[in-house]
Amino acid sequence: MPAGLLGIEELERPEIEAILSRAKDFQPLQSQSLKKLDALRGKLIVNLFYEASTRTRTSFEIAAKRLGADAVSITAASSSVSKGESLVDTLNTLAAMRPDAIVMRHSASGAPHFLSRHLPTPIINAGDGTHEHPTQALLDARTILDRRERLEGLRVAIIGDIAHSRVARSNIHLLAKFGVEIVLCGPASLLPKELTQLAPSVRLTTDIREAIRDTDVIMMLRVQLERQHEANFPASEYFQFYGLRLEHLDAAKPDAIVMHPGPINRGRELSSEVADFQRSVILNQVENGIAVRMAVLERIIG
Amino acid sequence: MAILIKNGRVIDPASATDRIDDVLIVGGKIAGVGTSLPTAGTEIFDASGLIVAPGFIDMHVHLREPGFEHAETIESGARAAAAGGFTSICAMPNTKPVNDSATVTSYIVEKARRMAVVNVFPIGAITKGSQGEELAALGAMKAAGAVAVSDDGRPVMNSRVMRRAMEFARSYGLPVIDHCEDLNLSAGGDMHEGALSVRWGLRGIPSASEDVMVARDLVLAQLTGARFHVAHISTRNAVAMVEYARLQGLPVTCEATPHHFSLTHEDMLPYDSNYKMKPPLRAACDRGAVVDGIVRGTVSAIATDHAPHAGSDKMQEFEACPFGIIGLETALASALEELVYPGKITLNRLVELFTTGPESVLRLGRGTLSPGAPGDVTIFGADFQWTYDVNQSCSRSRNSPFHGRTFRGGPVATIVNGELAWRRA
Numbered sequence: 094m095p096a097g098l099l100g101i102e103e104l105e106r107p108e109i110e111a112i113l114s115r116a117k118d119f120q121p122l123q124s125q126s127l128k129k130l131d132a133l134r135g136k137l138i139v140n141l142f143y144e145a146s147t148r149t150r151t152s153f154e155i156a157a158k159r160l161g162a163d164a165v166s167i168t169a170a171s172s173s174v175s176k177g178e179s180l181v182d183t184l185n186t187l188a189a190m191r192p193d194a195i196v197m198r199h200s201a202s203g204a205p206h207f208l209s210r211h212l213p214t215p216i217i218n219a220g221d222g223t224h225e226h227p228t229q230a231l232l233d234a235r236t237i238l239d240r241r242e243r244l245e246g247l248r249v250a251i252i253g254d255i256a257h258s259r260v261a262r263s264n265i266h267l268l269a270k271f272g273v274e275i276v277l278c279g280p281a282s283l284l285p286k287e288l289t290q291l292a293p294s295v296r297l298t299t300d301i302r303e304a305i306r307d308t309d310v311i312m313m314l315r316v317q318l319e320r321q322h323e324a325n326f327p328a329s330e331y332f333q334f335y336g337l338r339l340e341h342l343d344a345a346k347p348d349a350i351v352m353h354p355g356p357i358n359r360g361r362e363l364s365s366e367v368a369d370f371q372r373s374v375i376l377n378q379v380e381n382g383i384a385v386r387m388a389v390l391e392r393i394i395g
Numbered sequence: 396m397a398i399l400i401k402n403g404r405v406i407d408p409a410s411a412t413d414r415i416d417d418v419l420i421v422g423g424k425i426a427g428v429g430t431s432l433p434t435a436g437t438e439i440f441d442a443s444g445l446i447v448a449p450g451f452i453d454m455h456v457h458l459r460e461p462g463f464e465h466a467e468t469i470e471s472g473a474r475a476a477a478a479g480g481f482t483s484i485c486a487m488p489n490t491k492p493v494n495d496s497a498t499v500t501s502y503i504v505e506k507a508r509r510m511a512v513v514n515v516f517p518i519g520a521i522t523k524g525s526q527g528e529e530l531a532a533l534g535a536m537k538a539a540g541a542v543a544v545s546d547d548g549r550p551v552m553n554s555r556v557m558r559r560a561m562e563f564a565r566s567y568g569l570p571v572i573d574h575c576e577d578l579n580l581s582a583g584g585d586m587h588e589g590a591l592s593v594r595w596g597l598r599g600i601p602s603a604s605e606d607v608m609v610a611r612d613l614v615l616a617q618l619t620g621a622r623f624h625v626a627h628i629s630t631r632n633a634v635a636m637v638e639y640a641r642l643q644g645l646p647v648t649c650e651a652t653p654h655h656f657s658l659t660h661e662d663m664l665p666y667d668s669n670y671k672m673k674p675p676l677r678a679a680c681d682r683g684a685v686v687d688g689i690v691r692g693t694v695s696a697i698a699t700d701h702a703p704h705a706g707s708d709k710m711q712e713f714e715a716c717p718f719g720i721i722g723l724e725t726a727l728a729s730a731l732e733e734l735v736y737p738g739k740i741t742l743n744r745l746v747e748l749f750t751t752g753p754e755s756v757l758r759l760g761r762g763t764l765s766p767g768a769p770g771d772v773t774i775f776g777a778d779f780q781w782t783y784d785v786n787q788s789c790s791r792s793r794n795s796p797f798h799g800r801t802f803r804g805g806p807v808a809t810i811v812n813g814e815l816a817w818r819r820a
Contacts, residue, residue: 102594181710201712202596203666210667211710222714224596259596287593 097194097215098389099206100225101266109231109267115388116235116381122159123383133162136394139192140166141184142219143199148355148379149219149228153196156386162193162394180204181211188214193394197221202259215393223257229354230263232385234271236378237310240350244271248346250304251275252335253314253362256283260354261314265291278304279314279335280326301335306344313337313353313363337363339370350374396813397421399434400772403442407449408747409754409763418447420770423813427766440815442774445807446742449762450482450771451749453723454543455572455626455650455698458484458515461502462491467703467791469503472723473511474789475701477817479723480749480806482771483514483761484701487547488525495520495531500539512816513809514771516542516759518572521560525549530560534567542757545572547626548673548718552578554611561621570622570648570756575608575633576600576673585714587660587675595665597713600675606632613640616647624756625649627700629674631684638693648756649688650698653722653729656685658796668709668716669796672702689748690739696752699726703792721790725783727775728802735777736803742777749773770813777804 101109122128138157142150150166157164167187178186180199187195194215197205202222209216220226234244241247249268255261255277268275269292276296277288289295298304305311316331342349351363351373359365367373400418405428407413412428419426419437426432453476459467469486476484486503488494494503500517507515519536523529525546533544544564550573551557557573564571581604586592588599609625613636616623625637628649640647654672659682663670670676688694702719709716730748734740740748754762761769785798809817 179707179710180712199712201714204712207666207712222596256593262594262596285593287590290590291594 097209097393098217098227099209100218101227101230101263102225106270109234109270112231112385112388112392113235113238115391116231116384119384119387120381123380128159129161130159131161132391132395133157133160136162136193137191138162138164138194138196138390139187140164140196141187142166143169144220146198146219148382149198152379152382153219153386156383156390159383160387160390162390180208184208184212188212194390217389217393220259222259224259225263226259227263228382228386228389229260230267231389232378232381233264233312233352234267235381235385236352236374237350239377239381240374241309244268244273246272247309248274248276248307249310249312250278250308251312251314252278252301252304252337254283254317255279255288255314256285257317258314262291264312265295269294276304276308280331282326301341302344305341308345309349311337311345311349311351313351315354315356315358316362332361336361337367339364339366348372352378355379397437398440398810398813398815399432399437400440400442400447400774403445403447403774405447405764406743406746407764408743408751409449410765412764413743418764418772420772420810420813423770425764425766425768425770428764440774440808444778445774445776448746448773448775449750449764450809450811451480451727451773452483452753452757452759452762453481453699453701453726454485454696454753454757456484456486456701456723457489457703457719458486459703460490460506461499465791466705469506469515470510471789471791472701472703473507473513473515474817475721475723476513477809477811478789478806479725480727480773480775480809481513481723482773482809482811482816483516483759485516485518485542485757487518487545488520489547489549493520493525494518495523495525497532497535497539500536500541504540513811516540516757518543518545520544521546521551521571522556527551527553527556530556530563533560533563533569537567537569541569542759543570543572543624545574545626547574550574550576550578550608554615557612558615558619561615561619561623565619565621570624572624572626573608573612574626575605575612577604577607580604580607585671586663587677589660589678591660591663600673602630602632602677602681605630605674606636609633609636613637613645613647616640616645622646627652627655627674627698628685628688628694629655629677630681634684634688634693638688638691641693648695649693650696651685651689651694652698652700653726654720654796656682656689657729657733658682666713668711668713669720669794671713671716671718672700672720673718686734686739689734695755697726697730697748698753699723703790704794706793709794720794720796721788721792722795723790724788725795725797725802728805729797731777731804732802770810772810773806774808775804775806779804781805
């Protein structure tokens with residue numbers, strides 16, 4: 094990993110494997126009473142969040158602290174952004190304070206890529222618009238690997254608003270690098286046909302039952318109302334056709350797991366019963382988020 | 396004041412001239428083309444090894460004045476034009492205020508007369524404020540110097556308004572130029588809709604947004620009999636439709652920009668705003684169709700859509716950046732590189748695309764070296780190498796995807812109304 098972590102697309106498979114393996118080392122730490130290491134003591138990490146976030150920001154903050162680094166979190170509403178400062182100027186200002194990395198979330202696709210061309214500081218992408226969310230894909234892979242020997246040969250269904258999902262894009266890039274069979278499913282207007290060109294082994298369907306058949310992993314996506322710039326589908330019938338219900342799971346493999354990047358909307362993209370289902374691993378994903386982000390931070394600034 | 400341009404290869408498509416010869420300009424007018432022209436009292440320009448052509452016309456330029464002088468002025472834009480080999484440019488009306496009245500048209504004409512080293516011809520707005528609702532004062536603008544009407548980047552969505560505009564424009568003898576884009580289909584888009592927009596998580600501008608509007612406008616042109624011109628054509632379907640309309644005998648023309656005939660969305664540096672423009676860089680098949688259209692004569696003119704934006708406006712998140720790139724200084728070199736050297740068109744055809752082509756749309760009385768014509772001459776070379784450094788641009792803006800590119804051939808000197816406006820250092 095040269096400078097930072099902008100996306101999964103440009104990562105080589107061995108780098109992904111190294112992060113996932115290192116994250117496994119950090120997993121036991123999460124349940125110890127003494128959780129703090131000093132690998133990054135004296136390092137400064139700035140978390141710059143231009144979009145609302147609970148779990149990602151907190152997760153990065155905790156990951157930094159558990160490695161002994163100092164972490165400062167800035168949200169757009171309380172910063173000079175609200176005074177009209179441009180993104181480049183804000184980042185240059187922060188870079189002048191010499192952080193060792195900037196963790197950044199922004200509503201514009203490519204914002205961290207654009208900035209990385211103008212900044213000396215490594216940037217870790219914590220979600221850019223509808224483009225990528227690399228640490229989410231890494232923690233999802235870690236979560237799958239906690240329950241499966243390997244990714245190769247698995248079938249994964251990703252269901253929901255694929256068009257606007259950075260989680261989907263990062264997961265597609267990661268899983269495809271490991272030869273996973275990927276089925277994308279959602280309403281036609283949120284499922285552009287060009288998605289098949291993202292990676293080999295990507296298939297599209299608008300039928301949730303077909304997507305789930307014989308699948309090992311079901312990834313549900315949040316319906317991103319804030320990214321619907323137009324009426325892409327009638328919201329009233331979304332749950333009827335694309336909401337995951339317990340009866341759907343019969344068609345999947347018997348040990349199939351259900352994932353969701355959160356925050357979940359019970360009764361919109363999945364039923365309450367599915368959210369609390371025993372093979373739902375939504376909270377394991379959250380837990381793994383810290384271990385994976387520790388591995389990423391250590392790799393970039395360690 | 397007289398200039399004798401000696402020993403150049405004189406290419407004047409209007410008079411079917413292509414031979415080594417001399418061109419004499421006296422009193423701001425072309426005095427003649429020949430070998431035994433009087434030399435007494437003339438300044439000699441040795442054009443040996445160079446091509447001497449009628450002054451190039453760029454029918455699609457944004458000069459940003461009045462209103463956005465931090466990005467460009469009539470003075471700086473005109474200098475960039477001269478450095479690109481252009482002797483005449485047409486200024487789109489999306490200034491502040493919009494050029495929708497004789498007052499603004501006159502202001503541009505007057506300012507250009509005092510400040511510009513090239514001829515500047517205003518294009519008036521179709522509707523007041525380019526709001527797409529109420530027709531602007533088309534006749535009064537024409538009387539003040541407007542040579543065409545267009546709402547350029549804010550195309551008239553209301554078909555009835557467009558119909559009336561075409562009817563009036565026809566009666567005043569004005570061509571109607573449309574930036575063909577269905578704003579509902581393209582809403583929110585930042586680049587060509589395709590595999591890359593999906594990959595990069597950017598919202599797409601579908602080719603259909605151009606196709607739908609070209610189709611509508613061609614139907615309205617047929618209905619009204621107006622002279623209709625498609626600006627910066629970029630899609631395969633649009634080229635096909637214009638070709639069809641021309642075969643039907645409609646007075647329909649179109650222009651192509653250097654970036655649309657030389658680049659596709661696959662050439663984009665991801666999230667780099669120097670590749671953000673409207674219409675967007677499209678797919679390889681679209682670029683191919685535009686080149687074919689140029690080769691076959693469907694495309695009448697090369698126009699730059701020179702669109703300066705201040706550095707701070709382009710140094711933003713991709714989706715926040717304004718659309719457009721500068722293009723005056725690289726147009727001729729791009730055309731040589733992409734069209735002439737690969738053998739797609741001849742040098743004669745290239746000169747047509749910059750002279751008689753736009754002249755046939757605009758009827759400025761220029762674009763020829765016939766005796767008595769305005770003394771506008773473009774002298775260019777096809778052999779020397781040079782590298783475009785946007786930081787040395789005469790434009791006030793720096794937004795070009797061609798920065799750092801090495802070209803073979805380009806403008807050498809630009810003579811406007813008998814005066815040397817620019818010469819390669």
